[in-house]
Amino acid sequence: MIKTKWLVLIVIVMECFVSSIVKAGDLHEAAKQGDLTKVRQLLDRRIDVNAKDADNATPLMWAAQNGQMEVCKALLTKGKADVNVTGDKGGTALMFAAVKGHAEVVKLLLDSGANVNTKSNDGYAALGMAAGNGYTEVVKLLLDKGADANNKTNKGVTALMAAAVKGHAEVVKLLISNGANVNAKANDGLTALIGATMKGHTEIAKLLKQAGAK
Numbered sequence: 001m002i003k004t005k006w007l008v009l010i011v012i013v014m015e016c017f018v019s020s021i022v023k024a025g026d027l028h029e030a031a032k033q034g035d036l037t038k039v040r041q042l043l044d045r046r047i048d049v050n051a052k053d054a055d056n057a058t059p060l061m062w063a064a065q066n067g068q069m070e071v072c073k074a075l076l077t078k079g080k081a082d083v084n085v086t087g088d089k090g091g092t093a094l095m096f097a098a099v100k101g102h103a104e105v106v107k108l109l110l111d112s113g114a115n116v117n118t119k120s121n122d123g124y125a126a127l128g129m130a131a132g133n134g135y136t137e138v139v140k141l142l143l144d145k146g147a148d149a150n151n152k153t154n155k156g157v158t159a160l161m162a163a164a165v166k167g168h169a170e171v172v173k174l175l176i177s178n179g180a181n182v183n184a185k186a187n188d189g190l191t192a193l194i195g196a197t198m199k200g201h202t203e204i205a206k207l208l209k210q211a212g213a214k
Contacts, residue, residue: 157186163175
């Protein structure tokens with residue numbers, strides 16, 4: 001009789017555990033797809049808003065990456081999601097939004113306390129990700145919140161180098177005006193000027209030289 005009661009208890013616990021996993025997965029999918037109604041319903045059930053899925057990502061990370069502004073708001077306000085949780089390779093919701101150029105989401109995350117200078121495992125910060133993809137508005141938002149214009153990745157690459165090599169002139173101007181070191185060198189000796197010249201970005205090379213690049 002006692003054994004039977006223990007078996008029943010174990011089954012109940014296991015069912016609850018499996019149920020919680022399914023519900024957490026549902027929240028990730030709803031956040032990813034921008035299904036605000038379902039996200040709110042799941043949050044009402046007190047689902048773990050910071051749970052990570054098989055990709056080591058939280059619902060907020062998925063919503064941020066896909067530019068789901070209203071879902072991000074719900075997760076942060078109703079769900080009290082941790083804005084600074086790190087996921088795969090040390091990425092944060094802010095990084096996922098920045099690398100995709102979702103300016104409104106970036107602003108929301110920053111206003112919600114996102115650490116602007118958190119680095120991924122390879123040393124990238126949100127600023128370098130946005131700069132390399134030419135997202136001027138996002139770069140400005142990050143700089144206005146105190147992003148380090150001279151952060152280097154593990155390979156010594158700066159946001160200015162990334163923008164210069166990719167040919168993003170407006171981002172280069174913005175970084176220079178915010179104190180980016182035009183003569184910084186990567187581990188392999190690359191500078192923003194060398195990168196811009198190699199890629200044939202003459203306008204950017206001119207801007208860098210005017211700012212003192214050698």
